[in-house]
Amino acid sequence: MENNKIEKSGTNRRNFLKLGFISTVTVATGASLFSNLINEEESALSGEKIRLLTPEGKIVEVDATNINKYPEAHITSAESRKGIPNRKFVMVIDLAKCKNARNCVESCQKGHQLDYNEEFLKIQLMQDNKEADPYWFPKPCFHCDSPPCVTVCPTGATFKRDDNIVLVDAERCIGCKFCVTSCPYSARIFNWGHKDKFKNTAIPYSPETGIPGTEGTIMKCDFCPDLLRQGELPHCAKACPMGVIYFGDINEDIVTNGEETVRFSKLIKERSGYRYLEHLGTRPNVYYLPAVNRQFPLERGFDVDEDIIERYKNVDYVKELKKQGKI
Amino acid sequence: MDFNQRKRELVKEFSPMLEKSSLVSKLWYFVLIAIISVGIYAFYLQFINGHKVTGMRDNVVWGIYIINFIFFVGISYSGAFITGVLHFFNGSWKYSIARIIKIITVLSLIVGPIFILLCIGRLDRLHYLFIYPRIQSPITWDIIAIMTDLIGCFIYLYLTFIPDFAILRDTTDLKVPNWQKNVYRVLAIGYQDTTSQRKRLHKITEIMSVMIIAMAVVAYTVLAWIFSLTLQPGWNSTIFAPYFIIAGLYSGVGVIIITMYLIRTSFKLEKYIRKIHFIGAGIVLLIISLLFGYFTFSEYFSKWFSHKTNDVELLETLFSHYFWEFIFANYIGVLVPIIILFFKKLRTIKSVTFAAVIAVLGLWLNRYLIVIPTLETPYIPIQDTRPEFIFYTASWIEYALSFAGIAAFILMFKLIMKFVPIIPISGIIDQERFEEKRIKNLGEQNK
Numbered sequence: 001m002e003n004n005k006i007e008k009s010g011t012n013r014r015n016f017l018k019l020g021f022i023s024t025v026t027v028a029t030g031a032s033l034f035s036n037l038i039n040e041e042e043s044a045l046s047g048e049k050i051r052l053l054t055p056e057g058k059i060v061e062v063d064a065t066n067i068n069k070y071p072e073a074h075i076t077s078a079e080s081r082k083g084i085p086n087r088k089f090v091m092v093i094d095l096a097k098c099k100n101a102r103n104c105v106e107s108c109q110k111g112h113q114l115d116y117n118e119e120f121l122k123i124q125l126m127q128d129n130k131e132a133d134p135y136w137f138p139k140p141c142f143h144c145d146s147p148p149c150v151t152v153c154p155t156g157a158t159f160k161r162d163d164n165i166v167l168v169d170a171e172r173c174i175g176c177k178f179c180v181t182s183c184p185y186s187a188r189i190f191n192w193g194h195k196d197k198f199k200n201t202a203i204p205y206s207p208e209t210g211i212p213g214t215e216g217t218i219m220k221c222d223f224c225p226d227l228l229r230q231g232e233l234p235h236c237a238k239a240c241p242m243g244v245i246y247f248g249d250i251n252e253d254i255v256t257n258g259e260e261t262v263r264f265s266k267l268i269k270e271r272s273g274y275r276y277l278e279h280l281g282t283r284p285n286v287y288y289l290p291a292v293n294r295q296f297p298l299e300r301g302f303d304v305d306e307d308i309i310e311r312y313k314n315v316d317y318v319k320e321l322k323k324q325g326k327i
Numbered sequence: 328m329d330f331n332q333r334k335r336e337l338v339k340e341f342s343p344m345l346e347k348s349s350l351v352s353k354l355w356y357f358v359l360i361a362i363i364s365v366g367i368y369a370f371y372l373q374f375i376n377g378h379k380v381t382g383m384r385d386n387v388v389w390g391i392y393i394i395n396f397i398f399f400v401g402i403s404y405s406g407a408f409i410t411g412v413l414h415f416f417n418g419s420w421k422y423s424i425a426r427i428i429k430i431i432t433v434l435s436l437i438v439g440p441i442f443i444l445l446c447i448g449r450l451d452r453l454h455y456l457f458i459y460p461r462i463q464s465p466i467t468w469d470i471i472a473i474m475t476d477l478i479g480c481f482i483y484l485y486l487t488f489i490p491d492f493a494i495l496r497d498t499t500d501l502k503v504p505n506w507q508k509n510v511y512r513v514l515a516i517g518y519q520d521t522t523s524q525r526k527r528l529h530k531i532t533e534i535m536s537v538m539i540i541a542m543a544v545v546a547y548t549v550l551a552w553i554f555s556l557t558l559q560p561g562w563n564s565t566i567f568a569p570y571f572i573i574a575g576l577y578s579g580v581g582v583i584i585i586t587m588y589l590i591r592t593s594f595k596l597e598k599y600i601r602k603i604h605f606i607g608a609g610i611v612l613l614i615i616s617l618l619f620g621y622f623t624f625s626e627y628f629s630k631w632f633s634h635k636t637n638d639v640e641l642l643e644t645l646f647s648h649y650f651w652e653f654i655f656a657n658y659i660g661v662l663v664p665i666i667i668l669f670f671k672k673l674r675t676i677k678s679v680t681f682a683a684v685i686a687v688l689g690l691w692l693n694r695y696l697i698v699i700p701t702l703e704t705p706y707i708p709i710q711d712t713r714p715e716f717i718f719y720t721a722s723w724i725e726y727a728l729s730f731a732g733i734a735a736f737i738l739m740f741k742l743i744m745k746f747v748p749i750i751p752i753s754g755i756i757d758q759e760r761f762e763e764k765r766i767k768n769l770g771e772q773n774k
Contacts, residue, residue: 124707155456176447176466181557190448311711311712312710
């Protein structure tokens with residue numbers, strides 16, 4: 001009887017130890033999950049107050065950490081997760097005006113220090129069906145409101161900000177590439193090997209600039225938040241000679257291509273703006289205006305390098321042109 | 328019957344496997360280590376130069392590494408499933424193969440996850456998964472599921488080893504180095520094969536066998552979800568989880584049959600691994616191949632019939648660029664095993680093994696065709712001039728590491744066989760004890 005009891009408590013202790021081991025692991029994971037949540041919510045105040053004059057002429061006292069020090073200041077990884085206050089950025093691309101001039105691509109590559117074939121913004125030649133007229137289709141990241149890439153990221157290296165931007169923190173990315181397979185728009189680029197430009201540490205890394213890149217991590221179109229903070233348009237919108245790319249803020253209901261500034265809602269309604277692959281439910285923040293009443297014939301777009309034309313060889317229209325010996 | 332005497336007899340029977348290595352065996356070790364060394368060198372190159380040394384590029388970001396991962400984890404899952412189920416069967420036949428299956432389960436679950444690590448661009452940041460975990464990511468689910476599964480399978484394997492460790496510890500005339508005897512002593516954790524210990528061990532094993540079935544199903548389901556929860560046309564399918572479960576069983580049973588054949592012929596264990604095992608496993612493989620063929624047909628048929636643009640593009644790629652692979656994976660890989668296993672006359676040890684080889688190769692290729700062509704036909708057509716960005720071809724580095732994975736699997740298997748008898752002595756004793764008791768009971772009833 002006595003023996004039996006002792007034996008029983010022995011098993012209990014073993015069970016307890018086993019349970020203890022399992023729960024330690026669970027608690028450890030749980031704790032770091034929890035602290036993660038806190039870190040994202042918390043904004044540490046410095047206690048230092050600064051007096052400011054508002055546009056209405058009132059003097060207000062604000063905490064020093066709440067002041068936007070841009071353009072001089074370096075935006076840290078933590079700051080870049082919040083986004084620019086009160087903004088909801090949106091892009092509208094007018095397909096009727098695009099003639100594949102590629103200024104947007106080149107300017108973007110220059111701004112982000114990308115190589116020849118690394119394109120955050122790709123210009124596709126689309127032909128919806130055999131009868132349809134082909135059109136040039138600039139494709140940046142769509143900065144979705146329900147971004148599949150953000151959902152699947154195991155470390156939070158890619159995140160959705162309050163100002164609509166989906167950004168990548170290359171210092172957090174482990175390079176699992178799950179975001180690439182989950183993005184239905186092929187918006188993401190992986191750094192497959194080391195490049196000398198990655199060593200350039202003249203400017204400290206910020207997710208908002210993405211410079212310098214890092215080997216074994218992901219990069220993509222970021223809507224140029226560093227320029228936005230300075231009140232400028234993204235590189236692509238600035239560079240387009242045709243004013244194809246409108247950029248703006250949904251909160252203010254305004255978009256501009258640098259030449260004309262228009263009401264976003266009115267533009268979308270009047271020109272039947274749409275979002276690409278709407279049925280996937282990703283809710284993109286890039287809208288397209290259909291390619292009707294074109295300003296340029298499509299052929300103007302073939303005035304580019306041989307290498308670029310070669311990309312479009314599988315499009316029915318190009319096949320036809322080749323057959324006729326026009327290219 | 329004197330079971331201690333019987334134990335000694337059995338140890339004597341199996342001791343040659345533990346005591347010495349034949350020349351052929353040594354040659355095997357040499358070849359396996361050579362293959363693994365090449366793999367390690369390939370890994371070194373990949374680690375130093377980055378993933379540009381692989382065939383993976385921006386569209387096909389996951390190559391044969393992830394296919395090997397699915398493949399090995401699938402074998403492990405099905406091994407766990409089958410051992411769990413076997414536990415509830417009675418009969419001496421199950422002991423001959425139970426340990427083989429358990430070792431396959433654990434080893435493939437060690438090798439499999441290594442391949443997913445090879446897909447990761449920044450291995451030096453692997454700990455970020457635990458520092459910055461995000462529970463909504465299916466990768467996090469997968470890590471939790473596979474780690475739990477690995478621990479569970481390991482405990483289960485160990486539990487079934489304990490009585491054998493005790494027997495080996497108690498056999499004084501075993502000609503093995505002293506350290507090995509010490510390891511047996513430690514690992515036997517004081518097991519003396521008393522009635523109460525036996526009862527307790529049996530109970531724990533029973534609980535664990537139910538648990539590992541559940542854990543294995545969860546782990547493999549989550550793995551299937553990594554694909555089916557994305558929006559990709561070839562992956563976003565509701566039947567993916569059950570399809571993977573069946574596919575895992577298909578390859579698992581195949582690998583078990585091949586291993587059985589190799590062990591039987593190389594260690595002359597015809598007495599234990601008998602024709603009935605091959606016939607039994609062959610019939611299981613037949614049922615699973617029918618199910619697997621049904622799932623495969625159903626998956627592709629619905630894509631073809633409803634012909635959504637992106638599905639059609641995928642099918643066109645499969646039937647042009649991947650024509651022969653598709654025929655081998657989904658016709659030959661399913662129909663040949665069905666034909667061989669369906670007719671009673673064709674079911675011999677060799678033909679069942681042949682069917683298993685075809686099934687395993689076909690299934691690996693089937694996984695390839697699920698992963699690669701889907702990534703090659705994204706929603707927005709690939710418009711690129713660099714051929715390696717349009718179609719994926721694995722580089723020698725990826726093949727070297729794949730073969731190193733298989734070699735590591737075989738090497739570890741051989742080392743375990745050197746350490747514990749591949750046929751569980753305790754299992755045979757248990758069975759004989761059970762038989763004796765039954766005869767005694769029958770005798771008493773007749774009185």
